[in-house]
Amino acid sequence: MRRYINLLVILVAVVAAIPLFYTALAAGKDPGLVLKRVSGNENEIPNVKITAMDSQEKRLNRMFSITSSGSHDLRRESSFLSLDEDPAWYKQYVKQYPRYMRGKTDQGGFYEDKQMIAYAEIKPQPLHRSRVALYVGVLDKKTKKIKTMKMKVPGFTKQSYPSVWDVQKTGNELKVAAGMDTGIRVYRVSLPEKKITGDKVIAQREQAGRMAQYTQLAETDVNKPNHILAYQEEKVDDDGTVKEMTTFIYNYHTNETKKLRLPKDISLRDSDNWKFVYNGKTVYMAITKKNGGARLFNL
Amino acid sequence: MKSFVKLVNFEINRFAKIYWSLVAITILSQFTSVFLTVHCYISQANGIVYHQSLPTAQLAYVKHYGSISFIDCFGTVWFMGPIALCAAAMVFYIFLIWYRDWYGKHTFIYRLFMLPVERWNLYLAKAASILLMVLGFIAVQIILLPVEHFFFNAITPRIYRMDMTVADAVLSFPYFNLLLPGAAIDFLFHYGLGFTVVLVIFTAILLERSFRMKGILLGLLYGFLSFVLFWTPDFLFEVLLPGVLHQQELLWIEVATTAIIAGYSILLGGYLIKYKATV
Amino acid sequence: MIEVMEVTKKYGRKKVLDSLSFTAEKGEITCLIGVNGTGKTTTLKAIAGLVPVSKGKILIDGEPYNKHIYEKLAFIPDAPIMLPRMKIKDVILFMRDFYPDWNALRAKDLFHFFKLNENDRIGDLSKGNMAKVNLLLGLSLDVDYVLMDEPFSGIDIFSREQIADVFASGLVENRGVLITTHEINDIEHLLDKAVLLGDGKVLRKFYTEDIRSSEGKSVVDIMREVYRQ
Numbered sequence A: 001m002r003r004y005i006n007l008l009v010i011l012v013a014v015v016a017a018i019p020l021f022y023t024a025l026a027a028g029k030d031p032g033l034v035l036k037r038v039s040g041n042e043n044e045i046p047n048v049k050i051t052a053m054d055s056q057e058k059r060l061n062r063m064f065s066i067t068s069s070g071s072h073d074l075r076r077e078s079s080f081l082s083l084d085e086d087p088a089w090y091k092q093y094v095k096q097y098p099r100y101m102r103g104k105t106d107q108g109g110f111y112e113d114k115q116m117i118a119y120a121e122i123k124p125q126p127l128h129r130s131r132v133a134l135y136v137g138v139l140d141k142k143t144k145k146i147k148t149m150k151m152k153v154p155g156f157t158k159q160s161y162p163s164v165w166d167v168q169k170t171g172n173e174l175k176v177a178a179g180m181d182t183g184i185r186v187y188r189v190s191l192p193e194k195k196i197t198g199d200k201v202i203a204q205r206e207q208a209g210r211m212a213q214y215t216q217l218a219e220t221d222v223n224k225p226n227h228i229l230a231y232q233e234e235k236v237d238d239d240g241t242v243k244e245m246t247t248f249i250y251n252y253h254t255n256e257t258k259k260l261r262l263p264k265d266i267s268l269r270d271s272d273n274w275k276f277v278y279n280g281k282t283v284y285m286a287i288t289k290k291n292g293g294a295r296l297f298n299l
Numbered sequence B: 001m002k003s004f005v006k007l008v009n010f011e012i013n014r015f016a017k018i019y020w021s022l023v024a025i026t027i028l029s030q031f032t033s034v035f036l037t038v039h040c041y042i043s044q045a046n047g048i049v050y051h052q053s054l055p056t057a058q059l060a061y062v063k064h065y066g067s068i069s070f071i072d073c074f075g076t077v078w079f080m081g082p083i084a085l086c087a088a089a090m091v092f093y094i095f096l097i098w099y100r101d102w103y104g105k106h107t108f109i110y111r112l113f114m115l116p117v118e119r120w121n122l123y124l125a126k127a128a129s130i131l132l133m134v135l136g137f138i139a140v141q142i143i144l145l146p147v148e149h150f151f152f153n154a155i156t157p158r159i160y161r162m163d164m165t166v167a168d169a170v171l172s173f174p175y176f177n178l179l180l181p182g183a184a185i186d187f188l189f190h191y192g193l194g195f196t197v198v199l200v201i202f203t204a205i206l207l208e209r210s211f212r213m214k215g216i217l218l219g220l221l222y223g224f225l226s227f228v229l230f231w232t233p234d235f236l237f238e239v240l241l242p243g244v245l246h247q248q249e250l251l252w253i254e255v256a257t258t259a260i261i262a263g264y265s266i267l268l269g270g271y272l273i274k275y276k277a278t279v
Numbered sequence C: 001m002i003e004v005m006e007v008t009k010k011y012g013r014k015k016v017l018d019s020l021s022f023t024a025e026k027g028e029i030t031c032l033i034g035v036n037g038t039g040k041t042t043t044l045k046a047i048a049g050l051v052p053v054s055k056g057k058i059l060i061d062g063e064p065y066n067k068h069i070y071e072k073l074a075f076i077p078d079a080p081i082m083l084p085r086m087k088i089k090d091v092i093l094f095m096r097d098f099y100p101d102w103n104a105l106r107a108k109d110l111f112h113f114f115k116l117n118e119n120d121r122i123g124d125l126s127k128g129n130m131a132k133v134n135l136l137l138g139l140s141l142d143v144d145y146v147l148m149d150e151p152f153s154g155i156d157i158f159s160r161e162q163i164a165d166v167f168a169s170g171l172v173e174n175r176g177v178l179i180t181t182h183e184i185n186d187i188e189h190l191l192d193k194a195v196l197l198g199d200g201k202v203l204r205k206f207y208t209e210d211i212r213s214s215e216g217k218s219v220v221d222i223m224r225e226v227y228r229q
Helices: A002-027 A042-047 A088-096 A268-273 B002-052 B057-065 B077-103 B109-113 B120-155 B166-172 B174-179 B184-240 B247-276 C040-047 C067-071 C088-098 C104-113 C127-139 C157-168 C184-190 C208-215 C219-227
Strands: A050-054 A062-067 A070-073 A110-112 A116-125 A128-140 A146-152 A163-170 A173-180 A183-190 A195-204 A212-216 A228-236 A242-251 A257-260 A274-278 A283-288 A294-298 C002-011 C014-024 C029-033 C055-060 C073-076 C145-149 C176-180 C193-198 C201-207
Touching: A002 B002, A002 B120, A002 B166, A002 B184, A088 A110, A110 A163, A116 A173, A128 A173, A128 A183, A146 A195, A163 A228, A173 A212, A195 A228, A228 A274, A242 A268, A268 A274, A268 A283, B002 B057, B002 B077, B002 B120, B002 C088, B077 B109, B077 B120, B077 B184, B120 B166, B120 B184, B120 B247, B166 B174, B184 B247, C002 C040, C014 C040, C014 C055, C014 C176, C014 C193, C014 C201, C029 C040, C029 C184, C029 C219, C040 C055, C040 C073, C040 C145, C040 C176, C067 C073, C073 C127, C088 C104, C088 C127, C104 C127, C104 C157, C127 C145, C127 C157, C157 C184, C184 C219, C193 C219, C201 C208, C201 C219, C208 C219
Parallel strands: C029 C176, C029 C193, C073 C145, C145 C176
Antiparallel strands: A050 A062, A062 A070, A110 A116, A116 A128, A116 A163, A128 A146, A163 A173, A173 A183, A183 A195, A212 A228, A228 A242, A242 A257, A274 A283, A283 A294, C002 C014, C002 C055, C193 C201
């Protein structure tokens, strides 16, 4: 037995210490926080995930996430298994329509209504990386049939770097809003004809000025039907300071673009504290206050 | 099985003196780190508190300069140095565990080859002993941490201290994430991959031992091909065909690929040591 | 029976063994003879499974190489093969631990016969004592065949006599012994068979008793004839 002492000591240490360590780690995983409904539609909660930091004096900061199924310390999450940072609706699509969902990674490119799910993406063609195409995949939810389309992208140049911002449906057409370096275009894709039947430039850098850049505002539900596309035009200095910021909404049905007026008592200097989000009808603006909390505006 | 255990035991006993010396260095050095870190902080605090004659001196010091935490002891050469030393020793020993049997003062490989055991037990025993010794170092670190934490708390006045659990300290120090990832499954993935690398190196060494000069090239080629195979699913499904596989599916394919690499390394290594390796 | 059948061994382009064929029977002492570099040691290593052959077959009691050959065969090399830091008692424990057919009683007898000190480290032993330890390790295994590579090489006359006594003592009785040596005179009287090698080939093989009775010649006489041609 004495000859085996080294092996036994190492074995016992390994078998005891490592599992014990991870048991202790797992035990402290859940800080016990839950999402409680105060008012509103409970069905929207599965999509909500709050990342929070617990910061107290003389205590180590902790980062954790809170969903409707509970909370856990982010540091104790597997970096391999928590690859799925995707929202609940996306995971549901993957689960329900695995074949359709293959290759569809851009969440902004989805649209869902009662009859169908559509997905649009502008990406380089496999063997001609300098050329891009608009790929559209439509799933009929009832028959499970999948229609795929591949179309040339009008208005594309090598400097464009286009990407799909939003997909909506009006009648038998998909409206695909694409952000590019040069501005924003909305393509009309006819579903019966499987081709682009028109496109409209709704914002153009050439007109706005050399240093203009465009960003889409965050949507509450990226895959749900929506009448509007909300975006921001920022004009920046040579050193990157925002000189001018304008918020627009484009109506998919009327094809009209409207400029939104921001509250009067705010300064562009505080634009880092501004947060915008929009749903089907309204654009919301939140301005975080210095001592916590936020002012909310309905634009 | 008995022969395998005897061989593992023998391999571990051969390295035992160096192994336990490294453990002893780790213990001494890490406790020194805790002591020096706390001593340094308190000396500084006492110096400033004394000079400024602040009424609620210590509290004010902490508010201005910050508390000391157990994590502060980690980021020193005294603490991380022995960990690096143990890691370097094990990397070196992955090669030495074979070459010492051929090029040591006596050619012990004769005796090993003439043992009445399946020859691939020699291969597996060396791999198992490397794995056990690495995990042993990890276990020693896990055992040391609460003891060091207790020592830290004992020598640090409460007023200066930021309290935390050992787990919190470990999870908050980036370099520890490599050794002790936050989730058990990550631990298995990390060390499973590491063990596979050891197996690939072992097989490459046996290629060299079987074919000498040609074997060096074969060994390097083997290592390179294993590396390419490991990255192929990632390259295929992240670069060439992005999104075709869901992330979880890609992960499990990588796990399967790693298992395949480990499997054929063992098979090839076993074949080489039985039929091709020469004394 | 050990059967070496058309064995060829190459190191790179150099052919060390060239279609070598001979047998060594159980109960006989066979000597492989040849000048330096004729492949004697390589032959023993190949039989002991320590060196793979390029062509040909080696069978031990009709079976090709497998792990069980070390239950039938022991190889006693001319160099130390145990760890230098090990003491003789540790080596004996090691052998007892790994070899099911280790004969502890015989090991004890040989240990006392050779007058060894159990606390001596292998690395500190003289060449003579090292040879004795190797012999002890090989002969304490209950195996059918013992291969010995230059057991008398570089050791003093008294140690050589002790080792030669081992042959005469009956410890190798009923076993097949395959030995290589330059010191023919020490054991010629014990040999049953001789195989003369040259350039990796068998030049001549014969039973010593037959040569003595038919031609009246010794092994050394035959060696002179063969190697001076």
